[in-house]
Amino acid sequence: MVNVAHLIPLFPFLAFLINIAFGGKLKNACGPVSVAASAISFVLALFVYQGFRSGGGSYSLGTWLSLGDTPLNFGVMVDGLSIMMLLVVTFIGTLIQIYSIGYMQGDPRFSRYFAYISLFMASMLGLVIADNFVMLYIFWEGVGLCSYLLISFWFEKPAAARAGLKAFVTTRIGDTGLFLGILLLFFTTKTLSFHDLQQISEGHGTVLAIVAVLVFIGAAGKSAQFPLHVWLPDAMEGPTPVSALIHAATMVAAGVYLVARTYPLFLVDPFALQTVAVIGGISALLAASIATVNNDIKRVLAYSTVSQLGLMMLGLGVGGYAAGTFHLMTHAFFKALLFLCAGSVIHAVHTQDIWKMGGLFSKMRVTATTFLIGTLAIAGVPPLAGFWSKDEILSAAYQNGHTVLFGVAVLTSFLTAFYMSRLIFVVLFGKPRSNLHPHESPATMTVPLMILAVFAALVGFVGSPLAHHAFQGFVGGGESSAASQANGGMMILSTVISLAGIGLAYLIYILNVNVLPAGMLSRLNGLHQLLLNKYYIDEIYDAFLVQPFLGLCRISYKIDLGVVDDLVNGVARFVAALSEFLRPMQTGLVQNYLLVQIVGLIILILTLGKLCFRY
């Protein structure tokens, strides 16, 4: 049953076509159409999984085109990694779409929302099953396009329109890197297939390292890694289920997936891996520290995503292939859960400022409970999902001798536990801080929350020592066997870190204990400002990149207006003037035309007579 894999992206695409064409007629039926499509895809993914277990593998649907001597196939990649992604994307995507039916109820562009979501799913699934760089790149751009459409879905809001543009332009920088990487790879090795990556790694050392770094730039753009992470927090302007989808299943997962997919390239040169790990570490720490002070419920989660993606990259970079992909999967579950919970909260209180919420636990029990489970999962409290995968990354970093990166990962874990607990304590506990009337969300929203909560809690076991690292074996992370050894000390350390973070947050936000001496607090004010302003990265970009570029644009605009346009208009004006001069020839008087005809006849007689009849 492996060879139904190529049908998986087809169903969401079909749903996209139906919804975009007949959305006006279908009205509220659009949601179920999209949900049904991704549910079918999920079932197909299960079949593919089954087929793969019984010995199936990648296959090709035929040759698409020939690049010189290299045939480019309509290949379908079926291996552990892609099946894992297929299952996660279709499963979480389906739940998010069910949730969206409730969340987007009454939106004037309800049908278009589901059309975009389905296209998003189709692009992502296509990306996952692509077996060569060209197909991957096509779907890669499709994902980028859909993220643009969905982030700026409420384009009436200027902030949303800007955020969509920012996401598009920022990821485009990464896409350029990826494109250059693809070109360079083809130029040196004459192959674009993922199947060949293992063989070609010999002999092209340095060039392949450059290719790897270029590919990683693309991945960094999509996965919001430093320094291209700026778009992700702004992407919170989109509808919350979209954020969930982007953060959990589709958009940002694509970057990590790309690195995992092209992992043989990175293994060629330690430098490439080092880059991945360092960038991942920087992103993880940077975003985590920003998240500790942010006051917007969705932005905290957004920075948390950047941070967690950083951890995945770090995991991949230190050689923990299985650890990184494992974290990608567990993160998909609990981050989707967290975003959907946040959406449920926002749906109830109509604000995103956490300091206006509070005491929601008693009002929204389902949401609050699931939110709590998600938080514990991401904080890494055993035995929830995040614990196992984070533990894997820490082990990988430690055992492969990356002491500094290990420190970074530990610190990030601590900060993660801290800011997530802060979020929970402020939003769900304490006293209501403003006059809100929260209510529990409808069943279409709470049921997906509950399902996701169960998975967020339990999905970690598939990669835990208790299950003999079944997941790691499945995605084929043989090289990290050392890292996946049961490591009691590491587990204890990881647990202690998480509990310490939660405890600190408990002290500060529930017991209101002043943990720092008074003098220290004022000294930390500067740091607080720095974090609140997100290290001024947006401002730096604005001053050094955006403004000069806009200045250049303005100059170009002037040139375009003054030189190019005038030139074109000048040509047009010249023709117009010439026509004005020639126009009187057409008098409209029949007799003038006839006279010209007679003159013509005379000329004809004169010349023909001379030439032919020699008069």
Place this chain on the structure above:
Amino acid sequence: MIPLSYIVALSAFLFCVGVFGVLTRRNAIGILMSVELILNAANINLVAFNRYSNGTDALGQVFSLFVIAIAAAGSVVGLVLIIAIYRNGKSIFVDKYDLMKW
């Protein structure tokens, strides 16, 4: 009898006078009259060549009969058109009707 070329010359003259009329008359009826002159010039030729040919075929005369019939049909339709135009625009001066330009 006189040489054929005399008759042909006469017909050529009549043709040129007709063309002149078509070119210069402002009145559409005048143009139609000039067209009749041109047709007559052609007819003269046909009859003359028929008379001056060797055979016993009546082609030339038959043809001029046809021309006369067609000319009659043509001038009938033409005159009706002129009257229709006159009814619309209160004028049959062709230089008033320059709608064909750009």
Place this chain on the structure above:
Amino acid sequence: MAELVFFVIAAAICFFAVLVVTSHDIFHSSVWLAMTLLSVAGLYFYLDAPFLGVIQVLVYVGGIITLFVFAIKLTAHIGDKSIVQTNRQTIFAGLCCLILFALLMNMLQHSCHGPFPHSEPISLKQLGQSLVSVYVLPFEFISLLLLAAMVGAIAIGRDKK
């Protein structure tokens, strides 16, 4: 003697034709046209085609000229003498026609050194027989054409109000 007759007829044709195109009054033009057509009918008699001459008189002078006069009268007030009847290209057009005539004469001089008739003229019987035998198909088509012209003329000329 025969030559004299021809020259008289030819002179009449030329004279009346020029008057047709130069006359200031359109009604006068129609009279001159009638005279021209009569002269042409005379030329037909001279060329031993009496039937054609009769038809010329019947159809042209009797039918078409009458139509012209009707049309002129229907559009009467613009036939006024104070209105210029020729357009602004008259001189140039005249020049062109002269050149054209000169060219035609030139060609005639080079090509047609008139043969003289040495056969019997076509008899009326011959003409009639060929009309209904060899040329019966065009003959029928002409009748169709006349019918179409009649229907068309009625359709166009009908006052739609």
